[in-house]
Structures are given as C-alpha cells and as structure tokens.
Amino acid sequence: MDTAAKVDALMDGLRADLERLAAIPSVAFPGFPAEPVRQAHDLLVGMLRDVGVERVERIDLPDTAPVIFAEIPPPSPDAPTILLYSHYDVQPPGDEKLWLSPPFEPTPVEGGLRARGIADDKSNVIAHLGMLRAYEGRPPVGVKIVFEGQEEYGSPFDDYPPSDPERFACDAMVIADLGNLRPGTPTLTTGLRGASEVVVEVRTLQEPRHSGEFGGAAPDALLVLLNALSTLHDVHGDVAVAGLRREEWTGTTYTEDEFRDLAGVRDGVPLIGSGSLGERLWSGPAITVIGLDAPSVEHAASAVVPYARAKLNLRFHPRQDAKEAQNLLVEHLRGLRPFGVPLTVTPGDTGPGYEASTGGPAYRAALTALREAWGEDASYVATGGSIPLVNGLARAAPGAEVLLFGAQDSMCNLHAPNERVLFSELRNTVVAMCAFVREYAADFRPGAAA
Known part of the structure; x- marks a missing residue:
C-alpha cells in the first residue's frame, strides 16, 4: 500500500467527518445538555460500523458519559494487538465573545479549521478512523478502540481498566490526546507530570x-x-x-520566544525559575x-x-x-x-505522573512511522499536564508499550478561544498511524515488548 497516497485520497472525507463531529457541542460538564454528548457517541459508532468494525460496545459507568469500546481481532495468532485511545467530549467554549467565529461552527483558517474541541480531541478520533479506513477495516494488527465521552471533566473510567484487564489487554497502546511540540515537528511524549x-x-x-x-x-x-x-x-x-x-531535561523543548508567545507573557515581564524550560515545565x-x-x-x-x-x-x-x-x-x-x-x-x-519505557518494538515502529510521515526524526518531550487514564490503562496492561502522539500541536489553542487544527498535522498523523501498524506488525515478536 502506498500509504501517503492512500491517506491523501481519504482526506476530503476525513475533513468532512471532522467538521460533522466538531459541530456537535459535546461538553460533558455539569450544567450542559447531555444530548449532544450522546449525539457524538452515536455518530462515532456509525463511523466505526461503516468502516467494517463488527464489535462495537458501550461501557456505561455511574456518573459519566458512555465509553465506546470496539475491537478488530488480530489477523493471525502471532500478530500484535494495539489499543487506540482518544475522547469525543470537549471543553466548554468559555467566553464566546473571544472567539473569531462561533465555537461549534467549524470555520476555515489558514491550513485548517477552527472550532472548540477540533484539536482536543476530535482530530485524534478522526486520525484513528483514518487509519482504519486506509486499511479498509482490516489492519495487519488486532485493534481495540476506546473513545471516551467525559475525559475533560473527569470520569470514573480513569480507574476502571484495571478492574477489567482482559478487555484492555494489548501489546501496545497509542494514547492520542496530545500532539507535536510545534507544527511540522513529529513528537513523542514520554512523560506526564x-x-x-x-x-x-x-x-x-x-x-x-x-x-x-x-x-x-x-x-x-x-x-x-x-x-x-x-x-x-x-x-x-x-x-x-x-x-x-x-532533574535535567535532555529532550527537545521550546525556545524562549516560542514559550513567551504560547503563554502570552507580556513584553518586559521575565519568566520565573532557572534552568532549562524543560526542567521547569516537565522534569x-x-x-x-x-x-x-x-x-x-x-x-x-x-x-x-x-x-x-x-x-x-x-x-x-x-x-x-x-x-x-x-x-x-x-x-x-x-x-x-x-x-x-x-x-x-x-x-x-x-x-500520578507517568514515564513511558522506550526502546521496544512499538517505539521502534513509532520512530520509523513518524519519520515517514513528517520527513524528519521525532523529538522527545514531556508535558506538564496529566492524563489520568494513562495510568489506569498501563495498570490494566502492564506489559504493553505506551505511545503518546497525535494530531494536536502546542500552538492549537486547546482549552482556549479559537482552538484550531491543521490539516497537515491531521494528514501526517494518519500516515504515521498507518505506518506504525505496518512496521509494528512486521517487527513484533510475542513477548518482545519492553
């Protein structure tokens, strides 16, 4: 399969589906209507079935939105199984007067689209679906899919996976709830504070x-x-x-000018702390x-x-x-x-925080895949934010490698007014996902995960 050409042929449909999904105000916070969350859930279930996923289930836990769980069996007994995670709920829009366009009307911007939740995390939901479409629903690995519906507010699902380890058993997982350090820079996140x-x-x-x-x-x-x-x-x-x-941070980090711009630091106001930005922000x-x-x-x-x-x-x-x-x-x-x-x-x-192990077959496959998609070697970063579910999934599948990458970028305004996603980052993430499952299936040996 010519991965890049296949993904390019899918992009119009993926963009259209991203617009459909981002137009749904699926805010799972108290005080917001529950119907849009259910609407987003049902739309994704339909998309999964349309791509040929036969097993699509709903996990209902008390006091949380429904979790979509779907599964594609491995094509052979010695093929690995990967778990793909993202979430379909979004942050509230905040003060809508600060938006340049209505937050739930996906609006073109240079190279992409603007809407609440279009980057965090609906772009990554669509990236997972894009990989499945590229393989016509039959990738060279087994796949388990988890689309959560209340990640932004907090959910009892964070602690649920260890209570049902068989359901979440896998050889590697891709947690797609983040993205690149900057547009065009392929990035693997290896730590969460x-x-x-x-x-x-x-x-x-x-x-x-x-x-x-x-x-x-x-x-x-x-x-x-x-x-x-x-x-x-x-x-x-x-x-x-x-x-x-x-500790000293040895990975990639922002330049000071990038960070000042991202944080909105006023001219003439110094940053606080000493040492590298990586130490201050991540380690x-x-x-x-x-x-x-x-x-x-x-x-x-x-x-x-x-x-x-x-x-x-x-x-x-x-x-x-x-x-x-x-x-x-x-x-x-x-x-x-x-x-x-x-x-x-x-x-x-x-x-708790989380620090991923590196060096196993999934990480080798991810490095190859990111290089193929973006044309340069991946950078390693951490994030000061926390994703509580990562620890829950890691406890459920303690032998699985955990990979954190996706279609967002640090400049996408997640949780802020005028959130946007770039088509280049979405397209390259789908290419990387396709290349990852191909490389991982080729390199995988049972029991070889780090």
Whole structure:
C-alpha cells in the first residue's frame, strides 16, 4: 500500500467527518445538555460500523458519559494487538465573545479549521478512523478502540481498566490526546507530570476589626497567608519545597520566544525559575496559586482581615510518588508559623505522573512511522499536564508499550478561544498511524515488548 497516497485520497472525507463531529457541542460538564454528548457517541459508532468494525460496545459507568469500546481481532495468532485511545467530549467554549467565529461552527483558517474541541480531541478520533479506513477495516494488527465521552471533566473510567484487564489487554497502546511540540515537528511524549491540590487557610479574628484601631497588633489573616505562600519559591522563582524531585531535561523543548508567545507573557515581564524550560515545565515541580479567598479590592474596607484561603496546584516529576509529593507540600506548610500563626492545610485530589519505557518494538515502529510521515526524526518531550487514564490503562496492561502522539500541536489553542487544527498535522498523523501498524506488525515478536 502506498500509504501517503492512500491517506491523501481519504482526506476530503476525513475533513468532512471532522467538521460533522466538531459541530456537535459535546461538553460533558455539569450544567450542559447531555444530548449532544450522546449525539457524538452515536455518530462515532456509525463511523466505526461503516468502516467494517463488527464489535462495537458501550461501557456505561455511574456518573459519566458512555465509553465506546470496539475491537478488530488480530489477523493471525502471532500478530500484535494495539489499543487506540482518544475522547469525543470537549471543553466548554468559555467566553464566546473571544472567539473569531462561533465555537461549534467549524470555520476555515489558514491550513485548517477552527472550532472548540477540533484539536482536543476530535482530530485524534478522526486520525484513528483514518487509519482504519486506509486499511479498509482490516489492519495487519488486532485493534481495540476506546473513545471516551467525559475525559475533560473527569470520569470514573480513569480507574476502571484495571478492574477489567482482559478487555484492555494489548501489546501496545497509542494514547492520542496530545500532539507535536510545534507544527511540522513529529513528537513523542514520554512523560506526564503528576498533579495534586492543597488548600491552605488562616483564621485569626472572630470578625473584621478597624485597621486604624487594631492594625499593627491584630493578626491580619491575609498577611499571614501571603507570608506562607512566599516560602514556596526561592528568589529565582524555583520551587523551594524540600524533596520535590527535579532533574535535567535532555529532550527537545521550546525556545524562549516560542514559550513567551504560547503563554502570552507580556513584553518586559521575565519568566520565573532557572534552568532549562524543560526542567521547569516537565522534569521539575511547579506550584501555582489557582484560587484565593480574600476581600476584593473593589469592596475592601479599612479593616484587618480575619480569614483568608488559597488553593494550590502542584505539578511534580513523572516518577515521583503522588502521595509523597503532596505530603511534602502539606508538611512544608504545616511546619510554618507566620508571625506565630498556625495554618490549616487540607490535601485534595492527587493524580500520578507517568514515564513511558522506550526502546521496544512499538517505539521502534513509532520512530520509523513518524519519520515517514513528517520527513524528519521525532523529538522527545514531556508535558506538564496529566492524563489520568494513562495510568489506569498501563495498570490494566502492564506489559504493553505506551505511545503518546497525535494530531494536536502546542500552538492549537486547546482549552482556549479559537482552538484550531491543521490539516497537515491531521494528514501526517494518519500516515504515521498507518505506518506504525505496518512496521509494528512486521517487527513484533510475542513477548518482545519492553
């Protein structure tokens, strides 16, 4: 099969199906209608059946949208089985005034399309389908397909696969919920930072007291909290909590100009931290204050503040234990007594990171496939975000190689206004998927996975 020519012949149909799927506002957050999520589910089931997939099932778990599970048996007893994952739900559109076109009306942009969820993750759903179409529903490997319907909000499905390991058993899996470092740069993601949340609060007075009469001696809860938060970073902006793991990053990363543009850093404002961007973003910790309860400036009174609270988000090294990382932050805060005032520290949700093994037959096949699709060797990156399901699938199939690549790119505005996908990235991802299954089937030997 001339892979590139076959995929090029399919692109008009894949684009049309991507537009159909992206036009469905499949937001699975509370407060949004459930019908569009079901509509997206049903559309994908139909697409799978149209390509010849006979076994298509629905996994229904409490308090989550339906998960599509489909399976194509391996063509021979010694052929490998791969699992393909992506999700069909999307983020809410946010402030629609910030969009250049209605978020659920797929709109042409230079080289691609704009719509909410068109990159994250509907482009990758279509990439999986594109591979199946290129092989007319009969690829040279067994295939298990998981299309999740509530990934963006969080789902009990994250922890479900280990309870049903036979269903998810495979030799390799492609988690397509991300993409390239930049357009045109083939990228394998090899690590995911873990995530944890911690709430810290301060109560000092029964109620506010006049700042003129009591300020200077009455303990200001907001001042106490700010003092505590200031200990989390050193003078350079590096995390100062002892024991949180940080290592040199040896893979590819952004240039500083790229990162400043992606993050929207204002002119003249420096980046925080020291060392490479890779260390700061991927192989080291980050602590962000994501919420603060305190009197607003607009409604401020001349009074000593009696109560203040902050919510912290911790990201930590892919190989650091999640509970260990959270406990290090909790104990750091509990050990403080700003101006002699104790803090109340409450640990919240936590999720582990993940670091993939490399060097097995699936990784060799992926490197060959990405080079074939993009015309250059793949770069290795990590991501500061977490994909909790990766750990669930890895526990269900502990011997499987885990590959993370897809049709998104770092500049696609995922979770932001004016999200877009480029046809070049979608086309090349389909080519890479086709080449991957071909190379993996040719190189695979039972028991050879790393």
